[in-house]
Amino acid sequence: MEILAYTHWSLNHEQADHLEPEADEWKFFQGLNWKPRSSAWIGLISSMMALLILSVASSAMAAFVRTNGSPLNIRTSPGGRVVGSLPNGTFISLNGRASGGWSQLSSGNWAYSRWISSSGGSGGGGGGAPGVLAYVRTEGGSLHVRSSPGGRIVGSLPNGTSISLNGRSSGGWSQLSNGNWVYSRWISSSGGSAGGGGGTPSGTLQRDSSGQPVTNLQTRLKALGFYTAPVTGYYGDLTEAAVRDFQRSRGIQVNGIAGPQTQSALYSTTAGGSAGGGGGSPSTLLQRGSRGSSVTNLQNRLKALGLFTGPVTGYYGELTEAAVRNFQRSRGIQVNGIAGPQTTAALYGTNSGSVGGGGAPSTTLQRGSSGSAVNNLQNRLKTLGFYTASVTGYYGDVTEAAVRDFQRSRGIQVNGIAGSQTQAALYSGSSVTY
Incomplete structure (x- = not known):
């Protein structure tokens, strides 16, 4: 497709320069004081130019979104499900594949060819030549494109999309070459690969790999x-x-x-292991790496107490360990993330009490914290109008931002960490007890 496009481009230019192409070419050679020695030289030069054209055609093609001002929808296949949108003027990368008026992006998604141009121009708040090439690297969702840092959403970029930055940044936001902004955390300078096939992955896979x-x-x-x-x-x-x-x-x-x-x-065929059912208290010490019906029981008990929000898998991983740690903190038990006899007795004892409520957490909470204490924190921030997202029990970006906003409003040190001073200010005047 790229070769055809190049051929079409070349033909157009040959037609435009058709009056004196050879005269211009010879003036160039005369200026260099060089003449081809034989037809063999001419053939060699032609072959080299052909190889150059093929090498250019085999690489990704830089292009731009050129609409009437509206964002361009990005789809999973030609005419398929919409998975994002690209603001007018956005720099994009094509892999050369086309189908029925649709062009495929290097990320594997598709866009309508009519609204794609090989020239930058000046639409949609900028454009022009590509700046710093980068890639959208989220956990799978699309990345919002905004008119300004934290401003109005004007489009979205699917995970894996190549983008062009102009080098400007502001408070954790990066500016695209077309003038819009995206959150810097979800941008990577490494592209990764989008491949096909199935079965066992071939080659080492690690953070930022894709495909x-x-x-x-x-x-x-x-x-x-x-x-x-x-x-x-x-x-x-x-x-x-x-x-x-x-x-x-x-x-x-x-x-x-x-x-x-x-x-x-x-x-391997023996990679499994079973996660069974059953009920009651686990009879042995459980810790990270344990699996089976005892872990299933433990997870169900933690879930009933509002401390475990993940799926019941029968495997003792990071989420289970975090839930056990939160339970241990709430009971004054040694916090080690291991469900030993003392922790198990408290979990399944008749006097274990309730975990949760809406009052102040008793420990410092920060990015990565999880459990009922974070639930309480999010609910309190939501009541005060600082937190507008869903209550998840996980202390991530949105929770940290809400805590920072609250701290600013109270003149407390702004660090995004819900320590004793922040919590005291948060829950002062609250009628709910913990």
């Missing part, structure tokens, strides 16, 4: 109960955590990287 091999890896981890998030084809935090849990369960070096040894264990 079909990662899809296969996530699918396999999900089948074994280690990965519970959506299958996105992108190797982010959740995938790395699942790989670490699997490695611990198999006695493999724990590094979060799916190398040959890890993949061999993942795809």
Whole structure:
């Protein structure tokens, strides 16, 4: 397709210069004081030019969105499901494939060819030549494009999309070459690869890898109960955590990287293990890497107490350990994330009381914290109008931003951490007890 496009471009220019093409060419050679010695030289030069054209045609093609001002929809296939949109003027990268008036982006998604141009121009708040090339690297969802840092949403970029930045940034936001803005955290300078095929991934996979091999890896981890998030084809935090849990369960070096040894264990027929049902208190010490019906019971008990929000898998991974730690903190038990006799007795004892409520958390909370204490924090911030997202029990970007906003409003040190001073201010005047 790219070769045809180049040929068409060349023909147009040949027609425009048809009056004196040879005269111009010879003036160039005369200026260099050089003449071809024979027809063989001419043939060699022609071959070199042809190879150059083919090498250019085989690489990705830079292009721009050129609409009447509206964003251009991005689809999973020609005319398929919309997965995002590109603001007018956005720099994009095409892989050269086309189908029935649709062009495929390097990320594998498709856009309507009519609204794509090879020239930058000046539409949609900028454009022009590409600046710093980067890629959208989310956990699988699309990345919002905004008119200004934190401003109005004007489009979205699917995970894996190549983008062009102009080098400007402001408070954690980066500006695209077309003048719009995106959140810097979800931008990477590494492209990764989008491949095909199935079965066992070929080659080492690690954070920021992408494509079909990662899809296969996530699918396999999900089948074994280690990965519970959506299958996105992108190797982010959740995938790395699942790989670490699997490695611990198999006695493999724990590094979060799916190398040959890890993949061999993942795809071997004996990689399983069972997660059963049953009820009652676990009879043995449970810790990270444990699995089976005792872990299922533990997770069900933690879920009933509002401390465990993940799926019941029968495997003792990071989420289960975090829930156990939160329970231990709430009961004044040694916090080690291990469900030993004292923790189990408190969990299943008749006087274990209730966990949760809406009052102040009793410990410092920060990015990465989870459990009922974070639930309480989010609910309190929501009541005060600082937190508008869903109450998830996980202390992520949105929760940290809400805490920062609250701290600013109270003149407290702005660090995004809900420590004792912040919590005292948050829950002062609250009628709810903890």
